[in-house]
Amino acid sequence: MKLLTLNFLTCALKPCKASPLSFPLHPRDAELEIVESELNLSFLRNILPRLAWEELRGVVRELGLPDLPEIMPEAEALGKASSGKKTNENAANENTITTTTDEDELSPKPEVQPEAEEPDLEPTQTALDLHRLLLETSLRAGSLVCGNCGHAYKVKEGVANFLLPGHLV
Amino acid sequence: MPDYLVRMVQVHESFRKAELQASADVNGVKVEFVKYHEDSPFCIVRLPSDAAARSVISRSILSHSICEIWGQGPTYDALHVSTKESSSSKWPQYAQAPFRFTLDSYRGSRTAEEQTAIVNSFSYLGLSGPARMKTPEASFRVFEDYGAVQSDGPRYLYLGRLIASSGRQAKTTYDLKKRHYISTTSMDAELALLTANIALAAPGKLFYDPFMGTGGFPLACAHFGAVVCGSDIDGRSIRGTGGSARRGQVGKKDVELNFKQYGLESRYLGGFVSDLTNTPLRLSTARGGYLDGIICDPPYGIREGLKVLGSRATLDDTERATHRDRYQEAGYIPPKRPYSFTALLDDILAFSVATLVENGRLSMWMPTANDADVELVIPTHPCLEIVSVCVQEFNKWSRRLLTYRRRAAAEVPLGALETGSRDYERGRADDLNAFRKRYFEGFKEFEEVELGAGRSGEVDDTKGISGRWRKK
Ligand SMILES: [Zn+2]
Numbered sequence: 001m002k003l004l005t006l007n008f009l010t011c012a013l014k015p016c017k018a019s020p021l022s023f024p025l026h027p028r029d030a031e032l033e034i035v036e037s038e039l040n041l042s043f044l045r046n047i048l049p050r051l052a053w054e055e056l057r058g059v060v061r062e063l064g065l066p067d068l069p070e071i072m073p074e075a076e077a078l079g080k081a082s083s084g085k086k087t088n089e090n091a092a093n094e095n096t097i098t099t100t101t102d103e104d105e106l107s108p109k110p111e112v113q114p115e116a117e118e119p120d121l122e123p124t125q126t127a128l129d130l131h132r133l134l135l136e137t138s139l140r141a142g143s144l145v146c147g148n149c150g151h152a153y154k155v156k157e158g159v160a161n162f163l164l165p166g167h168l169v
Numbered sequence: 170m171p172d173y174l175v176r177m178v179q180v181h182e183s184f185r186k187a188e189l190q191a192s193a194d195v196n197g198v199k200v201e202f203v204k205y206h207e208d209s210p211f212c213i214v215r216l217p218s219d220a221a222a223r224s225v226i227s228r229s230i231l232s233h234s235i236c237e238i239w240g241q242g243p244t245y246d247a248l249h250v251s252t253k254e255s256s257s258s259k260w261p262q263y264a265q266a267p268f269r270f271t272l273d274s275y276r277g278s279r280t281a282e283e284q285t286a287i288v289n290s291f292s293y294l295g296l297s298g299p300a301r302m303k304t305p306e307a308s309f310r311v312f313e314d315y316g317a318v319q320s321d322g323p324r325y326l327y328l329g330r331l332i333a334s335s336g337r338q339a340k341t342t343y344d345l346k347k348r349h350y351i352s353t354t355s356m357d358a359e360l361a362l363l364t365a366n367i368a369l370a371a372p373g374k375l376f377y378d379p380f381m382g383t384g385g386f387p388l389a390c391a392h393f394g395a396v397v398c399g400s401d402i403d404g405r406s407i408r409g410t411g412g413s414a415r416r417g418q419v420g421k422k423d424v425e426l427n428f429k430q431y432g433l434e435s436r437y438l439g440g441f442v443s444d445l446t447n448t449p450l451r452l453s454t455a456r457g458g459y460l461d462g463i464i465c466d467p468p469y470g471i472r473e474g475l476k477v478l479g480s481r482a483t484l485d486d487t488e489r490a491t492h493r494d495r496y497q498e499a500g501y502i503p504p505k506r507p508y509s510f511t512a513l514l515d516d517i518l519a520f521s522v523a524t525l526v527e528n529g530r531l532s533m534w535m536p537t538a539n540d541a542d543v544e545l546v547i548p549t550h551p552c553l554e555i556v557s558v559c560v561q562e563f564n565k566w567s568r569r570l571l572t573y574r575r576r577a578a579a580e581v582p583l584g585a586l587e588t589g590s591r592d593y594e595r596g597r598a599d600d601l602n603a604f605r606k607r608y609f610e611g612f613k614e615f616e617e618v619e620l621g622a623g624r625s626g627e628v629d630d631t632k633g634i635s636g637r638w639r640k641k
Pocket of ligand 1: 011016022146147149150151
């Protein structure tokens with residue numbers, strides 16, 4: 001489970017949802033793993049403003065990972081205009097959609113993908129750091145503990161279990 | 170704006186227009202349907218440019234290609250006249266280009282000699298470049314529409330220059346037969362991709378499936394570029410079955426393996442075990458939504474009855490104590506209780522309202538018995554606008570793909586959010602799930618009803634939409 005997911009997860013108990021103590025869940029005995037992946041700048045730019053930044057900083061601290069800046073960076077701070085070269089990310093987007101079939105193949109024409117409306121951007125160090133943290137670091141094992149009720153949700157093989165036992169439903 | 174010919178496939182007809190519209194929406198392109206019939210694979214649309222046409226068709230699963238129209242008419246004579254009138258200014262541009270010229274006969278066929286004669290009848294176009302079957306620079310096609318039945322000759326003809334092929338190739342790429350990890354309830358690749366497309370899955374977006382099973386929907390969304398996560402009440406489906414996968418694969422079969430198979434693991438956030446009625450996802454009020462899309466095929470509970478977390482009866486103190494003492498033991502199974510399918514659909518809508526960003530989409534499947542007497546009721550919510558309703562007909566039942574758009578707060582009328590009382594029953598699964606009951610009764614009462622023949626008419630089946638979802 002990539003660390004970004006933790007920014008959306010809270011206690012499954014309905015009464016806890018109302019308490020600010022239930023979010024974020026606190027990792028305990030966490031076993032982390034880093035799996036490198038392609039940088040996805042357009043996703044980072046979209047998701048950044050939706051993050052609960054203070055809570056993310058808290059989780060990062062609890063996991064003993066390098067501190068995040070106090071103030072959430074602006075989405076604009078993730079990319080800087082490149083020298084015209086296409087980034088890997090754009091190349092990846094083009095691979096997303098198969099536009100040809102054997103039957104109807106035309107010789108390739110240079111064409112900008114519709115999704116790449118933004119000008120080509122090169123990721124800044126901030127983007128690289130956030131990518132490493134949110135999308136390359138994952139929780140393999142441990143527990144996620146609610147700060148309100150104390151219930152611990154187990155994480156095994158990267159899969160967290162939020163099913164509530166009989167006495168809590 | 171120029172007109173373009175979309176060569177559609179003649180399957181899942183009621184989804185085709187919704188899909189093309191969604192492909193235009195996601196690209197921010199305005200599309201106008203000039204000519205469309207449920208019974209024809211030839212659709213004419215008005216689009217701003219070739220580039221727009223290319224971007225729209227690239228996502229389409231239910232079409233083959235899009236062409237610039239060079240001529241059209243009910244006979245070859247009329248087609249030639251039309252071609253000369255409307256496209257002669259374009260001919261010189263392609264005079265030297267390596268080209269391909271082919272014939273596409275719908276519900277008809279031509280001998281090789283006839284095909285050659287037809288192609289030769291267009292010699293006035295002055296295409297003098299080399300003919301090339303593979304990767305030509307320009308591709309021309311004559312489309313013959315023979316109409317609904319075998320007739321003596323084509324009823325209508327088009328000459329088109331190919332702008333781009335569709336994204337239909339993905340149907341083959343994601344074919345379940347070749348996927349490492351599937352289950353009996355996996356939706357076929359074509360429909361899963363279609364669902365992701367209509368929900369506007371695209372690069373930069375975050376999508377979620379609350380009933381992910383073996384991950385077919387999230388995979389389809391990732392294909393279109395979205396970052397995805399999912400959950401399921403059955404942890405075994407996410408963690409996998411253990412043992413070795415197909416030949417050439419080692420390790421266990423799980424959802425992650427499917428993402429790896431298609432090189433999409435960087436877009437998979439992960440899966441977690443949870444129940445939608447007790448979701449661990451934050452239900453934002455002040456913070457606003459964070460999901461761009463939710464797509465799902467909610468469990469109908471045909472085999473076991475639909476279940477959610479909880480106990481059938483309220484637990485007494487001793488029982489509660491037992492659960493408290495035992496829940497951390499390996500092998501502990503949380504109790505589940507029957508639940509009503511209509512209540513679950515309502516829960517999905519409420520969950521979507523709490524988690525979607527403005528203009529985010531929910532696309533969910535809903536089964537119904539084909540019962541002529543009962544008014545079809547489609548669940549609604551004041552914060553969700555119905556975008557499209559597409560129907561897949563089976564013999565005695567059908568299922569609908571319902572797509573909603575999350576309204577912005579300013580669009581929701583004051584007072585619209587006051588919901589009626591909801592007293593969802595505790596009872597037997599059969600009582601709670603009308604569809605499941607019908608299923609087990611074998612749809613006996615509808616056996617005379619002839620289906621499949623009555624599939625003409627408008628694409629969007631909006632007739633059954635009612636403000637009241639739950640009938641009392
Ligand atoms: Zn709690």
